[in-house]
Amino acid sequence: MEWPSMLDKRRIMFVLLTICAAMVVLAVRLMLIQVVPGFGHASPALIRESVGQREQQVVLNSGRGDFYDRSGMPITGESYPALLVFPNKEQMKATSETETAADILGVSRKEWMDFVQQLKQPGWWTINRRTGSDSREILRDVPQRLTDSQAKRLKAIHVPGITVTDYQARYIQPYYASQLIGFIGENPERLQSQFADKLAKGQFTLTSRIGGSGLEKTFQPYVQGIGPTTLSLFTDGQHNPLGGLDVRLVDPGNDHYPTQVITTLSLPVERKIEELLERLKVRKGAVVVLDAHTADIVAMSSRPGFDPNRIRLDERGWENLALRAVEPGSVFKTIVAAAALEERVAKPDEVFRCEGELGKFGFSCWLPGGHGSITFAEAFAESCNITFAKLMQRLSSETLAVYAKKLGVLLPVGWTGDAPGQSGFRQLDGEDAGQLFASGTRVDDEGVRTQTAIGQRDVRMTPLAAANMVVTLLNGGVVREPRAVSEIRFKSGRLLYAFPEQTVSPRSGISPKTAATLRKWMEGVVDHGTGTSLQKAKWKLAGKSGTAQTGSGDLVHQWFVGYGPTTEPRFAAAVLIADTDATEAGLANAVFRGVMDILAAEPTLSASVDPTRP
Template sequence: MTKIRKRLLIVSTLIMVGMLLLNSRLMQIQLISTESFSDNNINLIEASVKQRTQEMIIDDGRGKLVDRNGESLLYTKSNRLVLFPFLKEMDWPVEEIAALAGLSPYVLTEAVKKMKEPTMIGGELSGSQMEEINRLQTPGVFAVPIQEEQQTTVADHIVGITAESKEIIEKNYKNQLKKGEISITTPVGISGLQRSFDEFLLPEQESKLLYHVDRRGGPLFGIDVKYTGAANPFYPVNIQTTVDVAIQKRLEEVMNRSGLKEGGFVLLDVETSEVVAMTSRPSINKKNPYNNEKSIVNRMLTPQMPGSIFKTVIAAAAIEQNLVQANELYNCDYSIHDKILPAKKKQGLLNFTDSFAESCNRTFSDLAKKMSEKDPEMMDEYAHKLGLTELVGWNGDVFHFEQFRQFDQEARNTIWHPDDDKKDVNLVKLAAIGQRNVKLTPLSVANMMATIARGGKKQTVKIVDEIQYKNGGSLYTFHNQKMSGNRISPYTALQLQRLLKEVVIQEKGTGRRFQTLPYTVAGKSGTADIRVNAANKEIVNKWFAGYFPVENPKYALVVVDLNTFSDTSPTNQIFYEIVKELYEMS
């Protein structure tokens, strides 16, 4: 009997402990942790409401990225007819609404029969159509402006992407999370401008139509549909970029036709160094960006081996330091290492101007050797004077952000490996022709071309002009900004302009193809040897960088094809077509 009592006591105690634990858990769920349940800080009240709510998101509440003319880079906004599922249970003026929307009554009734959630029906409505439909005040029928992501992406690397990231939320937005201003599932920027301007773009409040349903999806509190939206007239903000969407779209079409797989282009306004258009390939896979994380990387902000593009720096130093004799000739039948070249690569005796136009390696390796003997830091000095030794994107203090950067993914250029000896003649010669450890971002090369076209004035590159309040007022303006440090003299800039023009106008110039363009072009080609593949074919980076029109420079343009074959690269064709497109759009 004693054993039975003990067992009953143990069982009763276990039941009571279990009940206490269950009640404690219920108290935690219903009374204590209602707004921050579990490690994921789930708001149980919101989740409960969401379970019995159907909604149509009109605007996600995140700040917008717009071009220089105010056109969205990511979304389209259109007036659309929205119908709710409970219409199938009631009489409503189907024929009248169908007539106003330009649809057949049959289309509307059939759509409602199949509907399980609020749905857009038909095409875009005019302002008057929207007014007439809403004037009927039919429950479950709304004509509203709806924001939709564009089907065809444009400037995807400029815009970047958003995604849920618990790590970023907890690292950067603890206070907002604690205050309930955002949740752990709020999308944040993980690349492009979405990332660099993320704190400004965080959603204020979604705009949506919603109603409550029972477990079968029927109206819980009648047929009352509510509109919720941000009442704040100032937020969310617009980030007004310097990009021209019309130009961006046209030039992306050029890229798509070219078949270029890795690389891209940068187009700058010469006067301001503002980005007018920019594209990187491969394109971002927005549906599954992490399937190929390299696609998220903007190649235009990543240092690449430039080849003969770097001869522009050597030319600047040679001009300014008087290292070039008027009648001096260079034997371009020899390589930089004093070996006789194959017959097809021989260029004969060339002067300085012709050497630049025809891109003779021997001339610039000899000049670099002279520079090194005079001052081992000279190459670095002139790279700095042309804006190649520092980040070129706009940076500065913006509110509480110290050294805020518009291009958060921009990487630093390199000329030397830390262990390189700048007095080693062989390393100096390789650096002079843009090989070995010389790596430049296409953005910085485009800015160098703009600097030369401006007469040597260095400016940072800007891609955002202003942060605007929702009502159009200015929250912050990014003024044009000079780059620090010394610059080339106006005379040197003038001589570089002449050399860059010779590349195109000379019969043997590496840019002679551009002679037939409606705009006159000045520029420099570049081919950097990367490696030799298994079939013994050279893999190269193929560049062309320049500005146009020469008489009154408006644009600086860089096109680069990365890890390609020199004989099949579309670099020059892309440059040609872009210049032609811009002429036709002017």
Template sequence: MEDRTGSRIFRIGVLGVAVSIAAAVCIARLAWLQALPGVLPAAADWAGRAVAGRFDRLVVDTGRGRIVDRNGLSLVGLPYPALAAFPVRGPRGSDAQYRKLAETVGMPPDELRGWLDGLEEPAFLRDREGRAPLRLGSREAGEAEAAGLAGVHVLTWTPRDSSVLGAQHVVGFLSRDPGLLAELYAEEAARGEVPLDTQIGAMGLERSLEKLLRGPGPVVVQRRRSAGGEPVGDGLRIAGKAGGYHPLTVRTTLDGLLQRKLSSLADRAGLEEGAIVVLDAATGDLLAMVSRPAYDPLRLAPDLAGTENHALRAVPPGSIFKIVTLAAALDAGVVHPRERFRCDGEYGRYGLSCWKEGGHGELTPEEAFAQSCNVAFAAMAERLTPEQLAAAADRLGFGRPLIRPVRRPGAGGDIRPLPEEESGCIFAGRPDAGDGGLLAQTAIGQRDAAATPLQAAAAVAALVNGGRVPAPRIVAEIRYADGSRMAAFAPAESPSRFGRISSRTAAFLMRGMEAVVREGTGRALRDAAWPLAGKSGTAQAVKDGRPVNHQWFAGYGPVGKPRYTAAVVALNRPAGSPHLAAELFRQVMDCLAAHEASSASVR
């Protein structure tokens, strides 16, 4: 009897030890899954799959920071109701329920049923173009819920669409770029915290402010399911990482409604390739920036066609560069304001001629500016040195980047908000004293001269402000999720190492711009809503072996009390075609006048 009792006690002891060992293994396994992800990415991935395996998940918000205009209007879209569906085993409902939902979303019932039956993971019903979840109105959202199909829900979708107000060339887009992600988030990727297929900013503000905009992670709607794949419980749960002060909000200087109006205007005017830039004349703030061709940030072309921002790309400026030439000549004292120049149509050297056959006759510098006389400006330029011309260009903001940088909060250092901005140039290399035509041809905006529309608009703003070149602002402030301010960036000057042009020269050039519209090459602008002033330009170029023109117009309005400066460029126009840039500049200013009036009436 004692032997049996002893044997039973021994077996119970062995069983207890086995149970203890099994429990210890389980506890150790759980600890490994929780503690090691920070050390071993594979463990993090395993743990993530283990959790994800118990839930169906649908991302409803990327969790990225908001990008808004100067008035708080979202530049990437506002949340809206959309139809979402989760996989279901078995019937979802009756034929009548399918028909009711199909009618609500505007689909044939069989097509809707086919979409729902084919789901292997949760998804939103997309619009006809397939670019985004189908937007439901409040009535449609109520009817969709009332249809009562199993696994079908109306959820709030938060878009990330920078084209909603036509600001995609400024805001940028998101894309999957494992190489760039590994570069930006090397440590996080090594720890498995950032999956390599994560979308990140690839252009514009989305790219430059990526680390500020990234946020705490996506917001997901999840449904619990059993090991057999059946739904557990009767509802959905919202899951997302606690963000604390995140996501951030970046407030820009753009006027979103104006941006949308000018974007539409560019298309109506037939601007196939080019740009429009509008600045606040007093502060230099960037109010609108439109580039064509456009692109769809949700359906990018394989070669990223259309993503190039022509407002920041440097091309030959043509005769708007005469602003620089005249400023250099006046400030250097090599030209007197009342001096007279003779134009017979041919300069006699370097193959340079005036655009007007037979010439302009005798002209003062102001008249030569208004008539855009190549012969007179070639004569002025040959009195200058290359250094004087280059210094005047620098003093007006040409040949260097201008956009106000953003100071990186905490870490220090500066961020270029629009890294696509090009510097342009005056001379491609060190000027050759033996190159006789260099100054004459550069003076009229040809040869190696290259400028951006942003620089042209900023140069006009410099004249309006007595020679002070602005550093155009695009980011005004950054705020935490609770509304408190992280950082603010005030309007600033972009000083030249050569100083400023004189206020007297700035005033003379403004009078010359008024003469352009009053009696010169910009006479077509005289019927605009406001009195305007500016400078036209046409640069000769070659594309695909054929001659083309880059047409320019840069100026300000209204005359007397300038509130806006603007630059328009129409690229690669057929030689001899109407001057689209001048006409579009007038329309831009008329749009600004109407926009001011509508904004005042709202207030």
């Protein structure tokens, strides 16, 4: 056997050393590519993928703009301390620190260990840690608010992967004006149909949360933001923190975003009205309060309520009944009276005869035996059905439609106009139009017209339109467009856009003389008509009551619309109590009085919002 020569040995040694050196260089280079940003001109995609494999990230703030009331009080967006947990194998061990964490949180050690052991990605210690299997229900875990003591004690212990940090909750609890503001949620179909360009640019993903209803939906383009604030922890393959990287906060750092949407609402008034509805046990209905001069929405409440973190789409508690058109009952007699006065088919002092029955169509007055001899003005105060049926015999259906339009009850009345990047922008989400006659109805049928005269049959009106009708009377017949939002501002406070006050048309309404007559008649409703229960209110009030058959057994809608105080009107309001039974008689009047008493206790509430303020 021939042994390798010394030269061969050197060659073998050289090859081995070269291979080892190459491996060392390759290993070092791979390490540097992954750790040092930009080293070796690594592609951004490679860097992102490398970092993503060891980065555990959680969103602290979505970067979405918030809504504020007219005085700057936040309606959405609340920051509070919460516990964030990153998956870490050290958490799985039974240590005194884990027992201390459970004790601080007020839970058993088993519940704490069950929580951390099921974590596959960073998670908040939440109020609700169960997930729903019902596809009709949208569940969102809400991080538990830590007390100052809990936050301090948790920061003092040393459990790998847990940190106390501020969490930005979207909805402040209790959540007031919830149906007007709305909710956000995932909607892949809408994202693909309406935001395809932003999906293509990577600004949205199919799991992005967007406005699902209310102002959250209509103002989506203005509140969506430019990116979230995130907290990241860099770990190795065993989920242990990488030395030197620690927890990092990443903020877009832009002075313009998130934006601030300034509404016309008064949050203190809204809160008191919703507490009133709760106290009076209102199950279903709506309240709208408008500024008497500008028609700005001061408050808008709807029942039943809903939890924006736990939404059942089929229960529709998120639906805003203030914008849904329903039977208005005798509130509609205001339009009939306006048409009769404007067309001069009846004088205020003309006397009508009410025997309780019309004598055809099974039509009767609400007062058994009737009102006897009664003037037109008194018939409005007493809400005499027979008088208004006879007035309708003097008006054509087309004429009545003209005056329904003049008083703004047939079309959506919310603010509509041009806004940044949009033409024909509507502030209010899904506002119904009103209705006089349904499609296919014989509008000249006498029986149809008789029922129409008292706001039944096909007639529909929204509470917002009803309140705005009162504002129209207070403004001499000029129909205004109610605003929910006065302006949008950048994060720095600089004005982005101000929504101007608008009228439907300067000459679209009824005459000032007729408007003044109807205001006087509304005072008579409270003085000696169907609204005498309001005489004990803090202000002297005026208005019109209404009761509407719903077609569902004995259930009726109760209404009261009006204004106060009568001397120098400040606010108009509409109250709808929907689907009530005999045990709830008089509830609309009671709510209206309560709402006006709340407003009377707010002497400093500004009459309007100035969108030009610096």
